[in-house]
Amino acid sequence: MFPEFTTTHVDILSGSDVRLEDSASDDIRAFLKSRFYTTGVEPTWITNALDYLVPRTNGIFIWATTAAEFL
Numbered sequence: 001m002f003p004e005f006t007t008t009h010v011d012i013l014s015g016s017d018v019r020l021e022d023s024a025s026d027d028i029r030a031f032l033k034s035r036f037y038t039t040g041v042e043p044t045w046i047t048n049a050l051d052y053l054v055p056r057t058n059g060i061f062i063w064a065t066t067a068a069e070f071l
Contacts, residue, residue: 017059024059031061035068 029050036046049071057063 024061025054025057028057028059028061028064029054032064032068036071039071 032050032053033046036049053064053067057067
């Protein structure tokens, strides 16, 4: 038999369940921001791009990495 253990339930949100205030969105914003700053584009463009792109990721990090590679 399995020894006694404690389980913890963790929700990993994606799609329409993700809100802009969720930590996934914060992580994606930080990732994209760091990638864009290495390109040397204007900070105003970066802010506008983040405001546009982060909500569209729906918490899916691979979406953000693919967009960053494309740009």
